[in-house]
Amino acid sequence: MQLSRPLLSLMAAVMLTVGIGCKKDGIKTTDVSLALSSPSGLQSASTSNLVLTIREVNTNTTTTYNLSSTASLTFTASQGSYEVTLEGDIKYTDAGVEYSKKIRGYQKDVAIIGDVITLSLPLFLYDDTAGFVFKEIFFTGTQTPEGKTYNGDKYFILYNNSDDTLYADHLIIAEAAFLTTTKRAYTPDIMAETFTAGSIVMIPGTGKQYPVYPGKQLVIANNAINHKEVNANSVDLSKSDFELTLLSTINVDNPQVTDLVNVTGAMTMHNRGFKTYVIARMPADLTVDSYKTANTYTYSYMNGDKLMPFTGYKIPNTWIQDAVNLSVASIYEWNLVAPALDMGWSYCGKIDSDATRFGKAVRRKVLSTNPDGRVILKDNNNSTVDFDAEVKPSLMP
Amino acid sequence: MILGVRTADAQDSLSASLSEQLSPVTQLRDGIYSSPSLRAWQRQNNYSQIGAVYRNNDQKLYLQQEGSGQRVMTIHSETYLRQNATTTLWGHATYHNRLIKKVTFNETSDYHLVYPYVTSDTVGGDMKAESYAFQAGIAKAMGRYQLAMQGGYRGEQAYRNRDPRPKNVSSNLDLLLSVSRRINSNYALALDLGGTKYNQNNSLTFVSELGVPMVYQEAGLGMYNELMKGTSTSGLVTLRYNGLGYQASLVLSPLQYKGLFARASYKSFTVEKFKSGVLDELSTSKEQAVTATVGYQRETTSRHFLVQVRGTKLLRDGIESKFILGNPDSSNVLRLYKLADELRYTHDFTEVKARTVYGHTGSTIDWYAGVEAGYVNSIQEYRLPNRELSYSHWLAGIDLTVSKSFRSTRLTLAAQAQRQENIEATGFWADLSRDKAQYDMLTSNLTYLSASRTRLGGSLRADFPLSEKLGGTIRIDGAHQTGIGRHDFSATVAIRF
Numbered sequence: 001m002q003l004s005r006p007l008l009s010l011m012a013a014v015m016l017t018v019g020i021g022c023k024k025d026g027i028k029t030t031d032v033s034l035a036l037s038s039p040s041g042l043q044s045a046s047t048s049n050l051v052l053t054i055r056e057v058n059t060n061t062t063t064t065y066n067l068s069s070t071a072s073l074t075f076t077a078s079q080g081s082y083e084v085t086l087e088g089d090i091k092y093t094d095a096g097v098e099y100s101k102k103i104r105g106y107q108k109d110v111a112i113i114g115d116v117i118t119l120s121l122p123l124f125l126y127d128d129t130a131g132f133v134f135k136e137i138f139f140t141g142t143q144t145p146e147g148k149t150y151n152g153d154k155y156f157i158l159y160n161n162s163d164d165t166l167y168a169d170h171l172i173i174a175e176a177a178f179l180t181t182t183k184r185a186y187t188p189d190i191m192a193e194t195f196t197a198g199s200i201v202m203i204p205g206t207g208k209q210y211p212v213y214p215g216k217q218l219v220i221a222n223n224a225i226n227h228k229e230v231n232a233n234s235v236d237l238s239k240s241d242f243e244l245t246l247l248s249t250i251n252v253d254n255p256q257v258t259d260l261v262n263v264t265g266a267m268t269m270h271n272r273g274f275k276t277y278v279i280a281r282m283p284a285d286l287t288v289d290s291y292k293t294a295n296t297y298t299y300s301y302m303n304g305d306k307l308m309p310f311t312g313y314k315i316p317n318t319w320i321q322d323a324v325n326l327s328v329a330s331i332y333e334w335n336l337v338a339p340a341l342d343m344g345w346s347y348c349g350k351i352d353s354d355a356t357r358f359g360k361a362v363r364r365k366v367l368s369t370n371p372d373g374r375v376i377l378k379d380n381n382n383s384t385v386d387f388d389a390e391v392k393p394s395l396m397p
Numbered sequence: 398m399i400l401g402v403r404t405a406d407a408q409d410s411l412s413a414s415l416s417e418q419l420s421p422v423t424q425l426r427d428g429i430y431s432s433p434s435l436r437a438w439q440r441q442n443n444y445s446q447i448g449a450v451y452r453n454n455d456q457k458l459y460l461q462q463e464g465s466g467q468r469v470m471t472i473h474s475e476t477y478l479r480q481n482a483t484t485t486l487w488g489h490a491t492y493h494n495r496l497i498k499k500v501t502f503n504e505t506s507d508y509h510l511v512y513p514y515v516t517s518d519t520v521g522g523d524m525k526a527e528s529y530a531f532q533a534g535i536a537k538a539m540g541r542y543q544l545a546m547q548g549g550y551r552g553e554q555a556y557r558n559r560d561p562r563p564k565n566v567s568s569n570l571d572l573l574l575s576v577s578r579r580i581n582s583n584y585a586l587a588l589d590l591g592g593t594k595y596n597q598n599n600s601l602t603f604v605s606e607l608g609v610p611m612v613y614q615e616a617g618l619g620m621y622n623e624l625m626k627g628t629s630t631s632g633l634v635t636l637r638y639n640g641l642g643y644q645a646s647l648v649l650s651p652l653q654y655k656g657l658f659a660r661a662s663y664k665s666f667t668v669e670k671f672k673s674g675v676l677d678e679l680s681t682s683k684e685q686a687v688t689a690t691v692g693y694q695r696e697t698t699s700r701h702f703l704v705q706v707r708g709t710k711l712l713r714d715g716i717e718s719k720f721i722l723g724n725p726d727s728s729n730v731l732r733l734y735k736l737a738d739e740l741r742y743t744h745d746f747t748e749v750k751a752r753t754v755y756g757h758t759g760s761t762i763d764w765y766a767g768v769e770a771g772y773v774n775s776i777q778e779y780r781l782p783n784r785e786l787s788y789s790h791w792l793a794g795i796d797l798t799v800s801k802s803f804r805s806t807r808l809t810l811a812a813q814a815q816r817q818e819n820i821e822a823t824g825f826w827a828d829l830s831r832d833k834a835q836y837d838m839l840t841s842n843l844t845y846l847s848a849s850r851t852r853l854g855g856s857l858r859a860d861f862p863l864s865e866k867l868g869g870t871i872r873i874d875g876a877h878q879t880g881i882g883r884h885d886f887s888a889t890v891a892i893r894f
Contacts, residue, residue, distance in 0.1 A: 027740070027741075027780055027781060028737060028739050057623055057624055058622050058623060058624050058717070058719045059616075059620065059622070059623065059717075059719075059741075059782075060623040078781055079719065079736070079737040080719040080736060080737060081624075081719060081720060081721035081736055109722050111721050111736055113736055113737050
């Protein structure tokens with residue numbers, strides 16, 4: 001047949017070209033060895049219930065691994081740019097007491113390429129209930145070089161111990177109405193639900209006027225001035241974030257520093273440390289007057305045969321973010337907040353009117369430092385173990 | 398311009414040329430002789446015509462990315478001229494003005510070339526497009542050989558005058574070189590080699606102050622690059638497509654319309670997509686297509702017969718780049734750097750079609766009867782997450798064309814009926830939430846692609862003399878397809894000379 005050779009050649013060419021179009025598997029994978037490192041500073045730490053989630057950010061594909069408490073893991077992932085998240089539990093001991101906390105690890109823009117890579121994932125403590133805490137309370141004040149008591153250089157340092165930006169607007173600091181050194185049978189006893197405040201001060205603001213980023217702090221001075229100009233033993237508080245309005249006899253106003261609102265009168269921090277302090281958040285819809293109207297607390301105690309009536313203000317425990325009991329060992333009698341808020345107490349001075357207490361503060365201990373450098377302060381609701389007592393104030397040179 | 402190559406060839410018979418043009422056998426045969434170096438045998442008669450066509454179609458089920466129909470105004474001219482014993486010339490020029498209706502999940506032009514890597518949003522709307530296309534070719538006989546070349550250009554601008562406002566400018570430049578050799582008195586073997594260059598610049602702007610929708614860089618089957626999505630707060634997204642293709646064909650064809658014929662062709666087309674602000678390509682689609690045709694034709698003065706079977710295998714690979722967010726540059730702009738690329742999307746398309754036409758001319762009535770049958774299988778897959786959209790169907794159809802002269806006017810009536818029956822369809826996108834707009838899009842596309850349908854259509858054409866050397870044509874076409882609710886209408890006026 002005349003046509004047979006060209007036709008066969010044509011058919012062969014077709015078969016050859018069809019062969020070019022075979023499929024290939026294009027998914028490239030990498031064996032990933034993951035090394036986990038526990039938060040720094042924790043003793044006898046052990047992790048459990050770890051859940052690792054990896055998300056490839058181009059394709060938004062997520063893979064989840066449930067891990068045992070092993071410190072390393074190997075898995076295979078398609079190549080790409082990943083966001084790596086780990087959540088789990090951690091147990092550690094502190095002063096012989098075992099604590100359980102939540103733990104997290106997080107890294108973004110992790111390049112997983114090549115045949116094999118090792119990925120280190122530092123873990124950090126995570127507490128979704130964390131908020132503002134007292135980082136430091138300098139309540140003792142100082143003495144002048146001449147040995148005279150000096151007022152106005154006391155301060156609080158509030159610290160954002162959470163992962164989120166918090167707003168200080170409408171945050172209140174309250175000093176207890178009672179003394180930790182004098183236990184009374186107050187009636188009615190409402191301590192399980194509320195805190196009985198003497199003086200209360202409040203940070204002003206519109207609601208989001210004063211952001212505090214995670215790991216950042218606010219200094220709240222009694223008088224925000226450079227006290228070193230008149231007392232060489234004191235501190236420079238002129239750069240404080242806020243200041244109190246003290247009793248008129250000792251108040252020095254720095255117009256450059258925002259004043260706190262005195263909700264129930266001027267606060268005079270007890271310089272022997274017989275009080276309890278709390279940080280609380282007043283609901284945004286409450287005014288000072290409406291708060292006082294709704295939270296007036298009339299109580300009494302028996303002094304011998306005599307009924308002693310008083311009026312104070314109560315703060316619901318649910319508003320309270322942190323509480324610190326202060327006292328002196330030789331005369332300590334009781335704590336002024338519910339144990340759920342603080343089951344311990346801290347101090348400056350071991351005896352009443354201890355002359356060595358001046359120029360000392362209580363400061364919260366560091367629990368851990370996150371990979372990003374953010375410090376997490378210890379907050380076990382036990383000031384005895386959470387605070388270092390009688391430390392040199394951090395603002396004092 | 399193309400018409401300029403036409404010389405006054407008074408001997409050309411308009412009537413003979415018309416008969417050839419009206420023949421469904423000729424229309425099928427043209428494909429066999431589309432190789433530039435076989436064009437000398439494509440037609441028995443020279444012809445030229447210029448015409449205008451109005452077309453409108455609407456359909457209830459449709460591919461979301463291609464819209465629910467089009468309204469098109471076309472001006473078209475073409476010519477075929479065997480200038481002398483050794484030279485053949487041909488060419489055409491076309492202008493389209495189109496309204497593409499209800500396009501969603503696609504703000505990019507030339508979907509069939511760049512899919513699945515289009516820019517999309519869930520708003521969409523009607524698109525307007527204007528395109529110009531020119532093609533010209535020449536074949537020269539040298540002994541037993543014909544040497545030929547053909548060049549073409551197409552430019553298109555598509556846009557929308559309300560948010561979202563795409564402005565797409567695309568172009569194709571094609572060149573085909575061809576050589577054929579008469580291997581005996583009745584057969585020639587032709588080889589074609591060609592290349593194509595494709596470009597598209599695609600910008601998307603929003604002017605509304607009431608907010609803008611999310612813009613996605615699609616990756617196939619509703620997937621998109623998460624890093625590249627955004628609301629374009631700067632108000633502008635610009636993209637660029639660069640494509641390059643080549644093809645080769647081998648054709649065996651008879652020289653006197655009697656005998657076996659065969660054609661095998663291979664085409665490769667690669668297009669890369671780039672986004673402003675990103676140095677590396679976002680994606681690459683690579684398509685390879687193999688087409689093989691075999692058949693037999695036999696034509697005499699009064700009897701015309703052609704049968705052919707054509708098979709097409711098309712594989713498209715979609716290769717995605719993966720990026721990582723780098724450090725800000727000197728302008729404090731975060732940069733994306735390519736980290737890896739991998740094959741994620743594939744489209745495997747197979748089609749086999751057989752068609753035969755028999756016609757009888759020279760009696761009182763010229764008539765042609767055609768039968769066709771086919772099978773289509775299409776599988777689109779995305780890997781990680783695994784998604785699939787596949788379907789297969791068979792089709793069968795018949796058509797009849799009758800033509801009769803009434804004095805100097807020839808009337809041609811054509812009718813077609815075709816049934817497409819779905820065999821299998823799969824839609825798998827289990828990872829996709831039903832709340833996502835992409836879920837509805839995929840479901841709608843699958844419903845359209847897998848719908849069985851019946852098409853009934855017909856046309857009436859009148860050809861009449863305008864002068865000794867000019868002929869006029871008026872033609873009306875209409876069709877309806879059940880299953881997808883499609884209606885087609887077109888009206889054509891043309892002058893032949």
